[in-house]
Amino acid sequence: MNRSSSWAVAILLLAGLPALAEPPAVKAVLLDDLSILEGTVQEFDGGFVRVTPATGAAKVLSGKSITYVGDSRDKVYDFVASKANIGTADGSLKLAGWCEKVGMTDRALSHARAAAALAPTDSIVREAVVKLEKAVAAKPRTDPAVKPAAATAPTTEKGPPQVAELPADAGIVFASKVQPVLLNQCANCHAQKGHTGAFKLTRIAEGYTNPEATAANLKATAGQLNRDNPTTSPLLTYSLTTHGGQKLAAFGDRQRPAFQHLETWVLAVLPKATGKGFAGNWAPKAAAVPEAEPVSLPGAIVGTSAQPVVAKPFAPPAPVAVPPAAVPPKSNSRDPFDPGRFNSLPKKAEK
Incomplete structure (x- = not known):
């Protein structure tokens, strides 16, 4: 076998070998509780997913508990913001x-x-x-790419x-x-x-x-x-x-x-x-709608109301009217065991 034939055989043998697997890329995983877990992601039969962070133990999750998988936290943010x-x-x-x-x-x-x-x-x-x-x-602020413009050139x-x-x-x-x-x-x-x-x-x-x-x-x-x-x-x-x-x-x-x-x-x-301008209150007139309930942070992501959040003014609770104690009606008949009769009797002088 000449040298060219040997190279051809070697190339054919190498072509039959499986390619070296690249290490899995780090992903950002959005869970169903809207928290983010970062690490390499591997899928298994039965709908299970293993997420291995850079530090700490790996977590095996059900695929149903995963809402979205992105290449980075920024991608997860884009997904949530779109919703x-x-x-x-x-x-x-x-x-x-x-x-x-x-x-x-x-x-x-x-x-x-x-x-x-x-x-x-x-x-x-x-x-x-x-x-x-x-x-x-x-x-x-440790990221050199983020520089506050106001530090060197105040807007005022x-x-x-x-x-x-x-x-x-x-x-x-x-x-x-x-x-x-x-x-x-x-x-x-x-x-x-x-x-x-x-x-x-x-x-x-x-x-x-x-x-x-x-x-x-x-x-x-x-x-x-x-x-x-x-x-x-x-x-x-x-x-x-x-x-x-x-x-x-x-x-x-x-x-x-x-x-x-x-x-x-x-x-x-x-x-x-x-014929308008900025004179007076420039803000648009609010539509006449019922007051919305206040929002607590953090909360659900998808807002359902199309109206701005309106905080209800604080009003102290109204005093509760306490009815007077019921007075039993007087009875004409005397109670033979009434202690009042005993207490009203003159006391005997002590010897």
């Missing part, structure tokens, strides 16, 4: 509660602020924002973002009321690196302000306005229609508080066409 009703303060607050539960404090604060933009007078939402702001401020020195053809107040209201809603509703698609559409948003690291990114988002949003007929602005029409492969419109319908915030801002920034 949440973030068009309402209720849904945003519940998503914030889940993020806090699994250690995503920055994202929790972002969603809590979005809930505050939808329900600015709700005390429970305000308390959640304050609580999460303290948690984010206390968290050490640069002032609010502005677009030349819009009123000065447009940037202030946009940063506090509109941008949080847009980033929650639209950033999953419009902030992607590969997005080539005209409306492109810039993400802002949770827990920080970024004047440059806010100015870019304001400019991109202003490009979606129809100066002559604001109600037909692409910003409003696309928010109520499915596009880009969506199954549901991002903002639902016109009754959603998120859309009402967006529409009110659009009408206010184009006063020449609408």
Whole structure:
């Protein structure tokens, strides 16, 4: 056998050998209690799954107890966020509660602020924002990729973002009321690196302000306005229609508080066409609906109410009227064993 024939035989023999198995990749597993377990995942007959974390003992789980398996915690977050009703303060607050539960404090604060933009007078939402702001401020920042913009360039020195053809107040209201809603509703698609559409948003690291990114988002949003007929602005029409492969419109319908915030801002920034503006209370009028029950953190992820969370005012309990003790009617007949008769008798003097 010559040398070329020997190589051919060797190649055929190697081709018949099984390929070396690559080590299983680390996955993020969302359990049915909405907690996250990270580790390598192996499936077994009978519907069982073994998750082996980097440290600690492996866990064998029933496949029914697993809700979702993603390549990373970010993928699990994307899955949960896609199921949440973030068009309402209720849904945003519940998503914030889940993020806090699994250690995503920055994202929790972002969603809590979005809930505050939808329900600015709700005390429970305000308390959640304050609580999460303290948690984010206390968290050490060891990731060099995350740099707080406010540490070197405070936003107060640069002032609010502005677009030349819009009123000065447009940037202030946009940063506090509109941008949080847009980033929650639209950033999953419009902030992607590969997005080539005209409306492109810039993400802002949770827990920080970024004047440059806010100015870019304001400019991109202003490009979606129809100066002559604001109600037909692409910003409003696309928010109520499915596009880009969506199954549901991002903002639902016109009754959603998120859309009402967006529409009110659009009408206010184009006063020449609408005769409105930012004078007075800019916030949209709330629909006449029964008061919603307060939300407790953490809670279920999927919100069901389309109305903002409304905290019931505290009212002290009304005093309970205690009826007077019943007095038995007097009887004309004397009780021969009445102790009162005995006690009223004169006592004999002691000798």
